[in-house]
Amino acid sequence: MGNIPRKGSRDQVVDSAKSLEDGPSAALHWKLYEAIMREDCTTIEPTESIIPIHLAAKYHKAQSLLCLLRHGADPEVRDTTGLTTLNLMLLHWPVTSTTWAKPGNRMHRILTDIQNSAIACLRILCAHGAQVNAQGEISNKSSPLHLAIAYGCYPVLSILAQNGADVNAINEASMTPLHMAANMLNKEMMEVLIAYGANVNCAVPSTGNTPLKLAVCTASSKAGRLLGAGVSCIHLLLTHGAKVNAQDYKGQTAIHEACFGGREAIINLLLEFEANVNILTRNGESPIYMYLQRSFNLRDTALLARLLYHTYPLRMTNNQGILPAGIMLPEFRLLRDTLIKQSRKPLSLQDICKRNIRNIYGEKYKWHLKQFLPVTIWNSVYCCYDLVYTS
Template sequence: MGNIPRKGSRDLVVDSAMSLEDGPSAALHSKLYEAIMREDCTTIEQTESIIPIHLAAKYHKAQSLLCLLQHGADPEVRDTTGLTTLNLMLLHWPVTSTTWAKPGNRMHRILTDIQNNAITCLRILCAHGAQVNAQGESNKRSPLHLAIAYGCYPVLSILAQNGADVNAINEASMTPLHMAANMLNKEMMETLIACGANVNCAVSSTGNTPLKLAVCTASSKAGRLLGAGVSCIHLLLTHGAKVNAQDYKGQTAIHEACFGGREAIINLLLDFEANVNILTRNGESPIYMYLQRSFNVRDTALLARLLDHTYPLRMTNNQGILPAGIMLPEFRLLRDTLIKQSRKPLSLQGICKRNIRNIYGEKYKQHLKQLLPVAIWNSVYCCYDLANLLKQDLPASQQQGLSATQTAFSG
C-alpha cells in the first residue's frame, strides 16, 4: 500500500474514528473504521489513507490487523500518550473467564472466542516485529508489567516466548514477579517462574523480595484468601526463595509474618528454616514484632512456639522500647514474666535444644523422632511452658486463679 508514513507517525496516527477533522478525511476515516470492524480486507487494501492499526488491535480484529501489517503498518507507532499497538492491546484485553458459563453452552463459546481472538491478535503482532520489551514513555512499564496489572494471564507465556524480559523493572523497580506476588496471583507467578523469573530479585528502593511482598499481602487475609496466600508463599519457597533475605530495614519474611500473626504463614516459614533470631536495623526480633499487636499476644500457643525457637530473648529494640501490644494492663503478668526470662541466661542444654529445633525445623521433626531416643526427642521438642512460668511468678495465694488468667490470654 505504501501509505504508512513512519516519520512523524505519532502525530498522524489516531486511535479513534472521531479524532480526524470534519470533511473528506473524516468520511474516509469513518469508512475505514467500518471496514476494520467488519474485517473487510478488500476495502482496507483499497483505502489510500493513514491506517489506524491501533483500532484493529484495540478491538481484537485479527484479519484487519494482519492485513494492515502485511501492507506496511508500523506495529511500533505510538499514540499521543506514547503507547504502542501492543500496549493498547493489553490495556484493552478482554476481562473474561470461561468459568463464568457452563462448558459447551452459547455464553461459554462466546467468551472462548473473545479470548481466542485477542490471543490471535497478540501472536500476529509478535510475528510482525512488535517490540515485547518496549516501555511506555511516561513510565517504565513493559508489556509484561501491563499484562500483570490488567490481569492478562494468557499473554505471559506468549510474550516470554517472543523474547520478553521476565526480570524487567518498572518505574517502582519492581519485576513482573514482584507485582504478581504482591497480588497473590499464583497462576501468573507459576508462569513467570517457569519462564525464568528471579525469585530473589530485590526492589532497589526497599530491598523487598517477591517472598516478603507475598507474606505481607497474605498476612492481611483470612479464610480462603489466606489459604491462597500460603499457597503462593509455598510456591516461592519451593523454587528457591531465600527465606531469611533482609530488606533495607533489616526485616525478613518472618518479621512480617509475626507482625501479621497468621499461624499458617509462620509455621510454613519455620518449616523452611526461617531464623527467628534475626534483628532488624532497629534491633527488633520477629518475636518483638509479634508482641507489637495485642491480638497476637492473646494467642499464647503460637507465642510459646516462637519462644521455643528464640534465643536470646530480646524484649526491647535499640531504643530500649518494649513492644506496644504487651503494654496493656491485662498483659502485666505476661510482660513481667517475659522480661524476667529475657534477663536470665539460657542453660547450655537449652541452647542446644533450640539450635536443633532451628536447624531441623518442623520438616524433619518426625525423622529425628525415629533416630533419637524417646526421652531425648521429647526433651528437644517439649513445648515452651509459658503457663508454668506465669504460675511461678504469681504469689501462692493467687496461683489458683491462674486458669482464669490463661483463659484471658488465649482469648
Template sequence: MGNITKRGSRDFAADSAVLLEGSLATALHSRLYEAIIKEDCDTIRTLLRNHPVNQPLTLLASSTGYRFLSQQTQPIFPIHLAAEYRKPQSLLCLLQHGADPEVRDAQGLTTLHLMLLNWPVTSTTWTKPSTRIQKILTDIQNNAVLCLRILCDHGAQVNARVDNSNKHSPLHLAITYGTYPVLSFLAQNGAQVNAINESSMTPLHMAADILNKNMIETLIACGANVNCAISSTGNTALKLAVCTASSKAGRLLAAGVGCIRLLLNHGAQVNAQDHEGQTALHEACFGGREVIINLLLEFEANVNILTRNGESPIYMYLQRSSNIRDVTLLARLLYRTYPLRLSNKQGALPAGIMLPEFHLLRETLIKLSKKPLTLEAICKRNIRNVYGEKYKFQLKKLLPAKLWNSIYGIYDFTYLLK
C-alpha cells in the same frame, strides 16, 4: 468597495474548498474505520491508496454508530483500532501494507500495550462451548490470542516500555491487567521475565504482591528469579507475598498460603533481609497470622534475626494486642527464641505489652528475658531451630530415642502467659 467584494468571494471559495476537503477526509476516515471493524480487507486495501497506513483516523463522534468513537478524544491509528477491537484479519492486512506496530498513541502506548490493556476478561473453563454466549466468549478470547500472535510474528517489540512514569514492560502490563495466559507466550517470544519497571519491581514482585498463584507459577516456569530484591527497599517476592497475606484483607480472605509455599518450594530464601533488616518472618509475626508463621517456621525461618533497629520477630509480634491474645502462638515463638530480646536499640518495649491489660504478661516476659538458659538447653534449641518441624522426623531416625525426645520434648510456656 468592488475590491472588497471580490476578496470576500475569493475567501468564501477558499473556505468552501477547505470544508469540502475536510468532509471528504472525514468520509474517508469513517469508511476506513468501518472496514477495519467489519474486517473488510478488500475495502481496507482500496482506502489505503488514499490514506497513509500510519496516519491516525480523526472522526466526529456522530460519524459512526460504534460506541468506541463516541468516547474517543484523541485520533486513533488504524493498527491500534484493529488491535483494541481484536480484529485479526484487519490487523494482518494493515501490517502487510506497512503499518508500524511500534507507533505510539498520546499516552505512549504501542499496539502490543493496547492489546494487553484491552485483553478480554473471560472465563473459558468449558471444554467445548455449548451455548451462544460461551461461543461468543470463546471467539473473543481466540481472536485476542490470534492478534497477539500476528503482532509478534510481525516484529512487535515484546520488551518495549510504556512511555509514562511507570515504565511498565508488556509483562508488567499483563500482570497489572490480569492477563496471565499471555505471560508464557510473551516470554517465549523474547520478553525479559526479570525486567524491572520504574519502581524496580519485576513481574514476579507484582504477581506476589497481589497473591496471584497462576502468575507466580507461570513466571517461575519461565525463569523468573525468585530471590531478586527491589533495589529501593530490598523486598523480595516472598516478603511481598507474606506482607499481603498477613494484612487484614489477607486474613479475612484466607489468601496467600499457596503462593508463599510455591515461592518457598522454588528456592525463595526464607531469611532474606530487606534494607531495614526485616525478614518475611518479621512481617508475618507483625501480622499475627498463625498459618503463615507456621509455614515460614517449617522452612527454617530464623526467629532470632534482628532488624537494623534491634527488633526480633517476637518483638514485632508483641507490637499488637490482637497478637498477644493468641497465647498458644506466642508460647510457640518463645519456645524457639533465644536470647529473648524484648527491647529495640532505643530500649523501647513493644507497644502491645505496654498496654495496662498486659501488665502481668509484661512482667513475666521481662523475667524470662533475664533468665539465662543452660548450655544444654541452648544447644537443643539451636537444633530445633535448624531442623525445625520439617526435618525433625528424619532426625529421629539418626538420633537415639532418648536424645531425640530430650531435644523435641515440649516445654510449655503457655501456663506462664495466662
C-alpha cells in the same frame, strides 16, 4: 465483565471517527474504521494514519490487524500517550471469566470467542515483529509483561515469554513482573514467570523487598480462602529457591512480616523452611518483638508459645529500649512481667542446646533426626517447652 461488546461499542467507533472530521480525509477515515470493525480486508487500504492498527488491536480484530500489517503498518508506532500497538492491546485486554458460565451455552461461547480473538491478535503482532520488551513512555515504564500482570492478562504471559519477553525486566519502581504477581497473590501468573526463568530472589533496590516478602506482606492481611491462596503463593516461591531469611533495607525478613501479621499458617510455613526467628532488624527488633506489637496477636497464646519455643535470646526491647506496643496494654500486664523476667534470666546450657538443635534442623528434619537420637533426648528437645509463661 471486561471488554464484552456492549451496545454502544459501535458508538465509540463513531465518536473516534468524528474526531477526525476536521479535514478532507474524514470520509476515508470513516470508511477505514468501518472496514476494520467488519474485518473487511478487501476494503482496508494503506494509510499514513497510525489510528487503524491501534483500532484493530484495541478491538481484537485479528483479520483487520493482519491485513494492515501486510500492507506495511508499523506495530511500533506510538499514539499520543507514547503507547505502542501491543501496549494498547494489553490495556484493553478482555478480562473475562468462563468459570461461572455453563460450558457450551451462549454466554460461555461469547466469552471464549473474545479471549480467542485477543490471543490471535497477540500472536499476529508477535509474528510481525512487535517489540515485546518496549516500555510505554508514560505508563511507569512498564514492559508488556508488567502491563499483562497489572491488567490480569494471564494467557498473555507465556506468549510474550515465548517471543523473547524479559521476565526479569524492571519498571519505574524497579519491580519485576514477579514482584507484581507476588504482591497480587496471583499464583497462576507466578508459575508461568518462574517457569520462564524469573528470579525469585530479585530485590527492589529502594526497599530490598523480594517477591517472598511482598507475598507474605499481602497474605498476612488476608483471611479464609484468600489467606489459603496466599500461603500457596508463598509455598511456591519457597519451593523454587526463595531465600527465606533475605533481609530488606530495614533488616526485616519474611518472618518479621509474618509475625507482625500474626497468621499462624504463614508463620508455620516459614518455620518449616528454616526461617530464623532470631534475626534482628537494623533497629534491633526480633520477629517475636514484631509479634508482640499487636494486641490481636497476643490473644493467640499457642502461637506465641510456639515462637518462644524457637527464640533465644529473648529480646523484649529494640535498640532504643522500647517495649512492643501491644504488650504495654493493661490487660497484658501479667504476660509482660513474665516475659521481661524470662528475658533477664539466662537459659541453662542444656536448654540453649535444645533450642539450637530446633533452629538448626527446623521442623522439616525433626522426624529424620528422631531416627538417630535416643527417644528420651529427642522428646526433651521437641516435646516440651523450655520457656514457659503464665497468662
